[in-house]
Amino acid sequence: MKQRLIGIDAGGTMTKVVLFDLQGNELACERQSNDVVLKHPGWVERDGEAMWHAVCTNLKALLEKTGTSPSDILAITPSGYGGGVYLVDGDGVNVRNGVISADTRTIPLLERWRATGQAKQLIPEIESNLWPGQTLSLLAWVKENEPETMARTAHVLPTKDFLRMRLCGDISTDFSDGGCAGMMNVTRNDISKTAFDILAMKEWLPKLPQPAIATEIVGGVSARAARETGLREGTPVCRGVYDVVGCGLATGFESANQLAVVAGTFAIHSTLHKKPTLNPLPTIQNRYPVDDLVIATMATPTSASNLEWFVKTFMTAERQAASARGMSVYDLCNELVEGTMAKPNDILFFPFLLDGPRGAPAGFSGMTVATGMADMLRAIYEGVACIHRYDMTTLLTGPDAAKPNVMRFAGGPSRSSVWAQIFADCMGLPLEITNGGELGAKGAAMCGAVAAGAYSSMSDAMKGMVKLERRFTPDTSRAKVLLAKYDRFLAAIHANVAEWQRQQSAAKANAA
Template identity: 60%
Template sequence: MRERLIGIDAGGTMTKVVLFDVKGNELACERRPNIMLMPNEGWTERDGDGMWRATCESLQALLEKTGTNPADIVAVTPSGYGGGAYFVDAAGNLVSNGLVSTDTRSISLIERWKRTGLAAEVSRHIQQQVWPGQTFPIMAWFQENAPEVMKRTVHMLPCKDFLRMRLCGDISTDPTDGGCAGIINVTKGDISREAFEAAGMQGWLDKLPPVRSSVEVVGMVSAAAAAATGLRAGTPVVRGVYDVVGCSLASGAVSSNELAAVAGTFSIHSTVHRTPSLAPLPTIQTPYPVNGQVLATTATPTSASNLEWLCKTMLSAEAQRAFLEGRSIYDVCNDLVAEAIGRPNGILFFPFLYDGPRGAPGGFLGLRAGARLADIVRAVYEGVVFAHRYDMNYLLTGPDAADPKVIRLAGGPSRSPVWAQMFADGLGLPVEIANGSEFGAKGAAICAAVATGIYPDVATAIANMVRVEQRLEPDAARTAVLSHKYRAYLAAIDVVADLWSAGADERLACAG
């Protein structure tokens, strides 16, 4: 028998199902797109049934194309994006579309909470910030604006927990998803009744899933799920962690010496602490299943998704030409940036297409007629690095801040030599890249390896399943160039944000 582990990662754009061996080697992956539904401005939703079907199709295809005997699967473990929500009835049927963590319908509610002091009170109870895609204010929004959904809801489930319910019928969550959802006290690792009482949301308490260990077998694949997925009925299902924590595990971040960074839809930075960080107060804070520690995280939608937008819009012709040549548009972009890296470039790109500090909009500044396409793409790469630096500096400033010596990088830029080196140069720390590519799913597999007794604990599993394959040292000359440009970037953000804010009233007046 060949021991195999399957990790599922339902992320912001794709659901991925990945096959691993017990040494952490990534053997095969199947992907299916997740369709974003936007019924109103700022609302980002997902058909949960469609996501489940995509998971089933991916599992069937993975087993078939690899010739894997379902009896060789030691366990299957879901992971998925944190925040958002899936509301289901007693039979496990959805009572609304699922909400994605980019949803911003709760912004005005949060602003009201800030004015009244409630946001600060809730933050004290949950030991992290209150942010729009977080489950806690989303539930508050539904309580106020869609009480019929709240009434029909029997269970509120995070993304991975919804998928696990479909696999084996289990209703629960783990401390990492509970932390990201903003529903637990991080120190206690359990539901914060105080936060719900402060917000007048006690009606949700009996709809919340119990919070249990991330590394526990919670059930077996049901007969119905086996028929839909190709898995063997009775295959163990493990509770797991949400994807940011999974990426941190798969990057090998086990102490305060390592900062885990993910460059994807969000710019994500996570540091490991002995106790919760309160100064700075992170966007997200969760118990971390390594030696009883805590993971503090900043997350803003300012990362590599900006390049994806560029490729789908301004570079659509180049993308089509690359496809006909059997190449990826992202390979083309890497070549362009490598060509342009040595010449002067005064173009600033603000990677705020989805959100920005102080409401600053996305866009370019400093374009001249002589600019080439390579210079523009390079500016996008640099702008994303600057957004990461901005967030990282916040996370690393304050009495509770960690002092990492290395960045463990995951996400698309980690697979681009020129961009990964730019991260090292722009952030001023060595960048290390671990083995594999699907880190969220690998974090799930690490949990499975512990839950099924292959390894005694998560730290041991990481030591056996994670290997650093590449290390990039900062180049002093390039660091100096990017630091000078970063100062201009910071100054420009303030100016642009002020101008955009001042023009908001005019735009509203014209619209009226």
């Protein structure tokens, strides 16, 4: 009998189901795009039933295409995006669409909390910042705007926990998702009743999932889920972690001298600490399933999804050309950018297409009639690296900041040698890339491996399942050029924000 692990990763754009062996090798992957429901400006939702259906379809296809016997599965573990929320009734049925972490409907609510002083009380209690797609703020919005939804809700569930409930009926969460949700005091490592008291919404407390360790088998696949997925009834189901933490585990992120970087929809930077840090104040802070460390994370929606938008919007001909050559359009993008690296590029790109709260307009600056597609692509690559440097600097500044000397890198740009080198040059740290492509799912599978007893600890699982494959060292001459561009990038952002805010104030005054 072969021993296999399955990791599920329900991310912002795709739901993926991935098969691994106990050495951490990715054997097969099935994926489906997730439909986004946009009912109103700022609302970003998902049909939870459709997401579960995608998981079921992917699982059946994965087993059939690989010829894997359901009896070979040692454990299955879900993961998914942090923040957002799924609200279900006592039968586990969604009472409304799930909300994705990129949702911004709570911005006016957060502004009110800052004005009333509630934010000042909340932040030291949850030991994280407040942000629009955070579960805590979304629960407050539901109480105010959809009281009938609140009344019908029996359970509040993060993404992975909703999927695990469907697999085996378990209602719980882990310490990583609980912290990401803003529901916990990280120091006490428990649900913060104080936070819910500050917001006058104690009614939610009985509906919250109780947090526990990630590396625990919490049940077996139910008879119904077995019929729907093709899995064997009773297959062990592990609690797991949310995707940012999963990516950290899958890249061997385990010490304070490392900076974990994920370049995807969000620009994500994380450091490890022995206790929570408030200076700098991270976007998200939670317990990490290695040596009881705390992971501090800065996250903004400013990363590689900007390239995806550009490719889909402007590169129809290039997509067709890449297909004719039997290659990915993103491989073609890498070729085009590589061809520009011997010449200067003064174009600035501001990667704020999804980052309305920051108040900085997205777009290009400095183009001329001589600018070509390859030049614009390189500007995107460098602009994304620049905003990562900006966020990294914020996370690494302050008396409680970590002092890492190497990056562990994940996300789409990790598959591009030219983009990875730009990141190393711009951020001024060696960059290391480990084995595997679907790292959120791999981190989930690693939790399953520990829970099932294949490894004695997560550190042990890292040694057995994570291998360093590539390393990029900053190029001194290129770094000098990029740092000069970074200074121009920052100056332009600050000027743009000031002008944007002036225009918004003028528009409000005129409307009044």
